Amino acid sequence: MIVTTRRLRSMGWIATLVVCAALVMVLAFRVNALRSQVHQSSARIIALKQETMYLETEFETRANQQQLKAWNDVEFGYAAPTAAQYLDNERQLASYAKPIEPGAPAPVRVASADDSATVYPAMVSPMTGKPIADDGDHVAPASNDGDAPQPAVKTRLAVGSLGLAGLGDRLSTVRHAGHDKTAARTPAHTPGKAKDAKARMAKALASHGAQARDHSGAKAHLASAAEFHAHGVDAHRRAAPGKVSAAPLIRLALKDAKAVK
Amino acid sequence: MNANSARTALSNATTAHAISGATATGRLHYANLRARSLLTAKMRLLWVVVGFVFFTLTAFVRIGQLGLESQTPDHGAAADALVPPRAEITDRNGVPLARAFPAYSLWFNPKALGAKGLPLVKTPEEVARALVQIFPGEDYDDLLDKLKTGKPTYLRRRVLPEEANKVFALGEPALEFPRETQRFYPQGSLAAHVLGYVDADGHGKLGMEEYLNARLIDPAHRAEPVALSIDARAQGAMEDELSHEMLETHAKGAAGIVLDVDTGEIIALASLPSFDPNRSDLADNDHVKNRATNEVYELGSTFKPFTVASAIDAGVITDMAVRYPATPLKIDGFTIHDSHAFGASLNVPEALIHSSNIVTAQVADKLGGQKLRDTMIALGMNQRAAIELPAKGFPIWPKGEWPRLRTMTVGFGHGIAVTPLHLAQGYAALVNGGIWRPATLFKVDPAHAPAGRRVFQASTSARMRQLLRLIVVDGTGKSANAGGYRVGGKTGSAEKAGSNGSGYKNKHSLIATFAAAFPMDRPRFVVIAMLDEPQATQSTSGQRTAAWNTAPVVGRVVPRIGPLLGVVPDGRRDVDVSDLTPLVANGDGE
Numbered sequence: 001m002i003v004t005t006r007r008l009r010s011m012g013w014i015a016t017l018v019v020c021a022a023l024v025m026v027l028a029f030r031v032n033a034l035r036s037q038v039h040q041s042s043a044r045i046i047a048l049k050q051e052t053m054y055l056e057t058e059f060e061t062r063a064n065q066q067q068l069k070a071w072n073d074v075e076f077g078y079a080a081p082t083a084a085q086y087l088d089n090e091r092q093l094a095s096y097a098k099p100i101e102p103g104a105p106a107p108v109r110v111a112s113a114d115d116s117a118t119v120y121p122a123m124v125s126p127m128t129g130k131p132i133a134d135d136g137d138h139v140a141p142a143s144n145d146g147d148a149p150q151p152a153v154k155t156r157l158a159v160g161s162l163g164l165a166g167l168g169d170r171l172s173t174v175r176h177a178g179h180d181k182t183a184a185r186t187p188a189h190t191p192g193k194a195k196d197a198k199a200r201m202a203k204a205l206a207s208h209g210a211q212a213r214d215h216s217g218a219k220a221h222l223a224s225a226a227e228f229h230a231h232g233v234d235a236h237r238r239a240a241p242g243k244v245s246a247a248p249l250i251r252l253a254l255k256d257a258k259a260v261k
Numbered sequence: 262m263n264a265n266s267a268r269t270a271l272s273n274a275t276t277a278h279a280i281s282g283a284t285a286t287g288r289l290h291y292a293n294l295r296a297r298s299l300l301t302a303k304m305r306l307l308w309v310v311v312g313f314v315f316f317t318l319t320a321f322v323r324i325g326q327l328g329l330e331s332q333t334p335d336h337g338a339a340a341d342a343l344v345p346p347r348a349e350i351t352d353r354n355g356v357p358l359a360r361a362f363p364a365y366s367l368w369f370n371p372k373a374l375g376a377k378g379l380p381l382v383k384t385p386e387e388v389a390r391a392l393v394q395i396f397p398g399e400d401y402d403d404l405l406d407k408l409k410t411g412k413p414t415y416l417r418r419r420v421l422p423e424e425a426n427k428v429f430a431l432g433e434p435a436l437e438f439p440r441e442t443q444r445f446y447p448q449g450s451l452a453a454h455v456l457g458y459v460d461a462d463g464h465g466k467l468g469m470e471e472y473l474n475a476r477l478i479d480p481a482h483r484a485e486p487v488a489l490s491i492d493a494r495a496q497g498a499m500e501d502e503l504s505h506e507m508l509e510t511h512a513k514g515a516a517g518i519v520l521d522v523d524t525g526e527i528i529a530l531a532s533l534p535s536f537d538p539n540r541s542d543l544a545d546n547d548h549v550k551n552r553a554t555n556e557v558y559e560l561g562s563t564f565k566p567f568t569v570a571s572a573i574d575a576g577v578i579t580d581m582a583v584r585y586p587a588t589p590l591k592i593d594g595f596t597i598h599d600s601h602a603f604g605a606s607l608n609v610p611e612a613l614i615h616s617s618n619i620v621t622a623q624v625a626d627k628l629g630g631q632k633l634r635d636t637m638i639a640l641g642m643n644q645r646a647a648i649e650l651p652a653k654g655f656p657i658w659p660k661g662e663w664p665r666l667r668t669m670t671v672g673f674g675h676g677i678a679v680t681p682l683h684l685a686q687g688y689a690a691l692v693n694g695g696i697w698r699p700a701t702l703f704k705v706d707p708a709h710a711p712a713g714r715r716v717f718q719a720s721t722s723a724r725m726r727q728l729l730r731l732i733v734v735d736g737t738g739k740s741a742n743a744g745g746y747r748v749g750g751k752t753g754s755a756e757k758a759g760s761n762g763s764g765y766k767n768k769h770s771l772i773a774t775f776a777a778a779f780p781m782d783r784p785r786f787v788v789i790a791m792l793d794e795p796q797a798t799q800s801t802s803g804q805r806t807a808a809w810n811t812a813p814v815v816g817r818v819v820p821r822i823g824p825l826l827g828v829v830p831d832g833r834r835d836v837d838v839s840d841l842t843p844l845v846a847n848g849d850g851e
Contacts, residue, residue, distance in 0.1 A: 006302075010305060010309075014309075017309070020316050050342075054362075056357075057360065060357060060447035061447040064447055065497030066451065068497075081824065082745070083831060
């Protein structure tokens, strides 16, 4: 029994040794595997760096000073900028503003609403022939932002022609080529559908989270065409990067973007 | 019973005795056995411990080894593979100007089709004709000779990949394309005289390739590129404008320098006609002569500002309004003329504007030979130009005491011949506040610019900036007046002396130079443009003097390089010359 125990013990030791040896070997193998991977990677890095160097050299050669000069002579004809093309600072830039000549109309004073009304005639909608209310002030900055100039103008026209209901309909759905037919089939200014459209618009606004402050009802927003218009444009613009759920066009665009990536 | 018992007892006793004896030996045996077993066990334990220790140590040593060494060898291998056999040379912005590049070459191996039989599939004539079609620059007879001799040789040192494809399409196994690391100059002939080239044996020749040869092939430094002070864009602009003007005027050659006045860095150094360092086999020709640093010229009127500055510095000229007679000056049997008559008398600003030899000679005479000589020595005109290039010309320097006539001629730039680089360094000292600094082709940290030596007082330098600007505004340098750059400078059109001291017989071979600096209110760069024997052509309105050829070069170069070098043109800023303007009557001259 004692012998067995001893033998067992020594066998245990041997087994432990064997396990340790195996572990060391495994470690060694793994290290070697990793090392060969590193070697492979570094060889690849070297190859790529050399490739970069070849390409860079080729680029430098094809675009060397003499070649660029030859191209400029034949194709572009760029000349060195003259002193007049340089500006030192904002002050110099401001000095280029044309001085007011005698007999010129009075400068526009932004704070005074009455003056501007008399100086400039109210803008007339090309669709209805009626003057548009002072929502022009809201439209201009929105359309000048550069994000969505076209939709802004279109919706603006829609305010005049189709009325609020039609506008609501337009804003609640973002159309693309495939959706145009359905939109055309449902004329928005039928009185029966107006209410429905208002509700949808309100839903769209809520889902976009735009200007949710006094969201007592859709009517509060619809009261002013200008305000509504501005919010509508904003809502779509803001939805673009973050929220995909509401707008199929945006979803499509994002899908495309992913596919490109 | 007794007997029995006695026997039994005896036997018992015997047994007992026997037993006790057996017990004693058995105990001893067991003791021995135990001791031996213990020893064995201890030995085994020791072996096990040794084994464990061995494995543990091995593992730790291995881990330690991996931890310490795993990074270095890989890096070393990668670095070794990427280290070029010859270090790269870049411009000041890191644009590679020379690098080691594994390019194809065209090698003729006659043994490719076996030792016996013909080396080529087609006839040598056909192959040579096809090769000349691919490489129009090659000589047919030369190629044919090489192909016919049947000896392995280079047919062409450098072949482009598309050319190699065309040669491959000929289907000749004897034409091989070994890929060899060669020196490649991506910018072609740009700055060829600065860079030099590498010959077939790998030795740097001419230029920085020769100067830096040891550094470039040193294994410890090969990985780091050497940055020169050259700006490839400025160099390109300078070479472009110079070669344009050289073609327009049918000049023999041209030189151009752009020098930083505060640090002595050479931003551009051009010598035309140039050569292509990529074709080192063709580089050993007349074009390798460096006109900017090696050839010496009498630079004529561009020396007049030195004379005037030296006179102002010495207190000889105290009043700019003092007038000097401007009629031809007879001295020691020679007559000093002007290009044409400017009236009875001129003051110093007028003399510079019209470039009057007569007045400058009088100023030099008044100053004295010794003082003018000291100034010229301080400007480094009596020794080779301070630059790294191996090609440095020694000036023609009048030795000993200068007689009166020599002083006068040196005063207007004759009788002394220097390189355009000498002139650039002198002009830098003239406009930067009076400090002469050696020129260098290495980048210089502006905070650690060489101290240099003072040649002119700061006030003299300020006065000279006014005068040089006046020459460009009102005088011979008008066509160099690039708008907003406040260029100032001096023209110089010197007749070339005959080859064997035969005097100035040929009135048509001139050295036209324009030495300029900009912006004059706080000079940053000196620009020198020189044409060797420009001819009078339609494009120069039938004139051959510097005002018509080199001054326009500077006028075109400055707007091209100024913004790149950090000088923004400003049309509303200029040097105040209001104290000199009333002294100048209008008129033209050279």
